[in-house]
Amino acid sequence: MPQGLTNIRDEWKYMDEEYKQLQETHRIYLQKLDEISKLQSSCSSSIFRQRRRLTEMSKKCSTESSEEDSKNVDEIKDNIKTRLNAFSEMEAFLPKKNGLYLSLVLGNVNVTLLSKQSKFAYKDEYEKFKLCTTVILLLLSFICYFFVSYRFLDAILNFLLVWYYCTLTIRESILTSNGSRIKGWWVFHHYVSAYLSGVMLTWPDGNLYKIFRNQFLAYSLYQSFVQCLQCYYQSGCLYRLRTLGERHNMDLTVEGFQSWMWKGLTFLLPFLFFGHFWQLFNGLSLFRMAQLPDCKEWQVLMCGLCFLILFMGNFFTTLAVFRQKLKSRNQSPKSL
Template identity: 60%
Template sequence: MLFSPNSLGECLQEWGDLEKDYQQIQETHRLYKQKLEEVSKLQDSCSSSIARQRKRLKELSVSLDECRQNGGPGSVSAIEEIQECMKERPNVFFEMEAFLPKKNGLYLSLVLGNVNVTLLNKHDKFAYKDEYEKFKLYLTVLLLLFSFTCRFLLSYRAVDALFNFLLVWYYCTLTIRESVLISNGSKIKGWWVFQHYVSTFLSGVMLTWPEGELYQMFRSQFLSYSLYIKGFQSWMWRGLTFLLPFLFCGHFFQLHNAVTLFRMTQLPEWKEWQVLMCSATFLVLFMGNFFTTLGVVYQKYKNQDKAKAV
């Protein structure tokens, strides 16, 4: 290609600008790698310092207990003041470690390997939590429509299997995302996490339940239960007091499923292991959900009474 003097001059000028920009990119990237190394060293230093502090606090706690037993009355107030300050440290360390890389738990290690899933700023943490909530909402609505279709419009085992496969994928994905949230400082604990593992197992058992007389006997009840649960979850944003009647109805629906399935094991037609396994799993879900909800309600009203007393 031939260039006129003007166009060649413009191209040379453009090339010169690109060269300067390229040099700037290289310098910026060099600084970026240098800062990454510095951040990595600071992370290691902070993590080791926190571990060292925890160890020394534990040793100091033992020493203070001995001093309390052997010391005079004048030393008790000083010891109590120190111990009161020490009580705040675990919470402070927890907040610090939310922004430091940490080893994955057993579940994440099995699923993801040794991949660092720690998000290092609040914006990314909030964005991931928001995306997690949106994922739950969208999939809940999809499963609600799917269960309605299976319950009232289509009655094919293949469609049921697709619905149960979607449930397995949904609950399994929830367990992974919740583990990532916990690694980033989220205080999702106890039964509310474990129930998703149980639900994954239950959906897997339902998926393997072969077509038969007992499956058809329980199919409508299970789909009605799924329709109720997904419908309930799609508007769980309301207050706890408003939700309680619907929440307990869902818990007793799980108990009803467990009892129905157990009664089916008394029938002469019973031969599938999935019947008894689903019955036991529904019973575990009922007991965990029911007693955990009672505990939450009790703690809520207890805190309200304390606030009124103050």
């Protein structure tokens, strides 16, 4: 038999043995997947039963307790809170039903990542996506404002903004399902921004658009610059706080200001407040344009309303965090 054919037969035997090993490994893998699925269902059912019983116990403690056993009741209530927090940590690694928004966008696809490494990798990729896209938006806004005055390029910028904010809402919903604690106004902020960018995209090229164009591009340029600053400094602050054990590992950078940013990031507050009042200025400018006799585009009034909503949400949320932090700082010396 020729030497070449012998080598081929030997190699085929080796590959055949390897293939049988692969089949066995895959069989074990499917078996483990089935076991994991049963364990997940068992854990979810147990957590549901425990939550229901803890709720009933909490009601009994509040209705049937007397002054004599108040100390024991308070201890039980503290343990109930600790247990509920532990359940939340467990559920971060168990499949759960998608919320309304994810159900509409993705259907019933399970988006829960089952390992800490996968969660951290997805969160880091989200932060890189935000930073890279913000840099691209910064450069594109700079080109449109200083060098090029074409409606087509403006449309590309607005389309990129729509895609960016829509993608953020989906990614943040997935991150929330996996334990990230972004909530409140900063979630709704991206929906409003996506809608605003979509309205700007449909605004026809006319006199009113040309009047507002440079103002919007300057605002977009400034907003992208501030977001780059925030991404850079907030990520460093979050890393330090996670190392000290003061923040959750799945916490994210946000466009606004939160209480954990107080140390080392207060220099961002003037930039943020200036951007908030610029949003107010944009809204008022658009409302004045809507009163002009030749204003026939519905986009003028709608953009003005969106800018006003953004200003009110951003300004009052940042102001609330600022006042809360000052109040806690004033109370801490008294407690000492």
